[in-house]
Amino acid sequence: MKTIAMVLFPDFLLLDMAGPMEVFSIANRYLAPQDAYQLSTIGTEPGALRASNGVSVQPDLYLEQATAAYDLLLIPGGPGAYNEPCPPLQAWLPDATRRAKRYGSICTGAFVLGFAGLLDGYRVTTHWHYTERLIKGFPGAQVETDQIYVLDRNLITSGGVTAGIDLALAVVAEDHGKKVAQDVAKVLLVVMKRQGGQAQFSPLMAAVAPQETAVTRVQHYVLDHLDETFTVERMAALVSMSPRHFSRLFARELNMTPMAFLQNARVDFARNLLETTELPLKTVAYRSGFGSVRHMRFLFSEKLGLNPTQYREQFS
Template sequence: MKTVAMVLFPDFLLLDMAGPLEVFSIANRYLPDADHYRISTIGTERTALRASNGVLVHADHPLEQSLDSYDLLLVPGGPGAYNQQHQPLLAWLESAPQRARRYGSICTGAFILGHAGLLDGHRVTTHWHYTERLGKSFPKALVETDHIYLQDRRLITSGGVTAGIDLALSIVAQDHGKKVALEVAKVLLVVMKRQGSQAQFSPLVAAVAPQDSPITRVQNHVLEHLEEAFSIERMASLAAMSARHFARVFAREVQMTPMEFLQSARIDRARSLLESSDLPLKTVAFRSGFGSVRHMRFLFGEKLGLTPTQYRQQFS
């Protein structure tokens, strides 16, 4: 019997807890008794803990009464994970590598692992909205943005909210084979492996900085005229700079090259049109500045892991 524990703290996200634990609970229906998952929750307080949606949950055990070892130890996300620090929990989690055969986080629970020193030197992920913040908070971690979940040795982290279900399904598949995991996925009405990555949910281009500068003026001009042809030279002329100097300044201020910005902005425009209209792909490609459906399809596959048609089917 494998032991699975979820650590709870004030203001945790309820779905981060319930989704993965439901996977292991349903898996027990398809497993012999000796192979069942033994599921428990560990609380930072002896009293009931209030989740971020207001629901009260009473953990099975407080930290000081937890077991000495677990097969899997998970930390959920939520406002309490990235806006607060729970010192007793952090001290307890420092021993997670010795306490658990596998350990990890759902969504922004990665921030708690980071404060406990467990992300350093590992490839990790979190909800797409928080990857930049995670990377800045824990520079020794190798934060990757394009994974639904990511396992690096014994550490496993996931993207936001429902990605915890994907993480749990992957563990069931490791423990008991793909067939059992597939049966669980069917019960939950989810797919075993999603198409694409977290990039399909997040904008590729961040909002243009509010301050007025030659670079922001170029960005705004490009966004307003995406259907037109742009080159480094044309963008540089709009900023009244040489092409070489412009490319260097743009990359420093925007954290991507001018052509990466242009390409990403066109993908975002196409995504918006695919989500909000029934326009033919040829029209979407033209209005987004791709020039051809073939080029648009290639870049969608490269950046999002989906074709424009697949994207429309999933998000429109």
């Protein structure tokens, strides 16, 4: 029997807890009693804890009582995970994770692990909306921005919210084989392996900075003329700079090359057309500046893990 514990704190995200726990609970239907998962919840304080949606959950134990060596110790996300550290949880986690065979986080629960100093030297992920914040907050971690979940040695982390289900299915497959995990996925009406990663849900390009600079002037011009042909030389000429100096300045301000910006902007524009219109792929490709459906298909597959037709079917 494997023991799995979910650590709860005020303002946690209920689905981050419930999704993975349901996976393990349903897996028990297909397992012999001696192989079943034993599930429990641990609270940061005695009494019921209110989730971010207002639902209250009564944990089985609170921190001082949770001294077992769990097979898997999980931390959900939610506003209570990333808004500010929880000192009792920070103090408890290092010893608890050393005792556990494996530990991990769902969604923004990675911040809880980060506050406790448990991410340094590991490959990790979190919800796409918070990856930049995680990178800046915990520079010792190697943050993967497009993965649904990441397993690095004894640490497993997942992307946003329902990615916790993917994480749990991966654990079940490793513990008891792919067939059991597939049976659980069918009960939950989810797929065992998603097409693409988190990038398909997030914009590739951040909003243009409000202050006016040479780089933002070029960004605005490019965004207004995506159907035109651009080179680094042409973008540099818009602000009367040499291509070399412009490229260095652009990379310093945006942490990407001018051509990477152009590609991301075109993919994002095409995504919006695919989501909101019934335009043929050829028209979408032309308006987005790809020149051909073939080129658009290549960049979609490279950046999103889906081709344009798959993207439209999934998000429109």
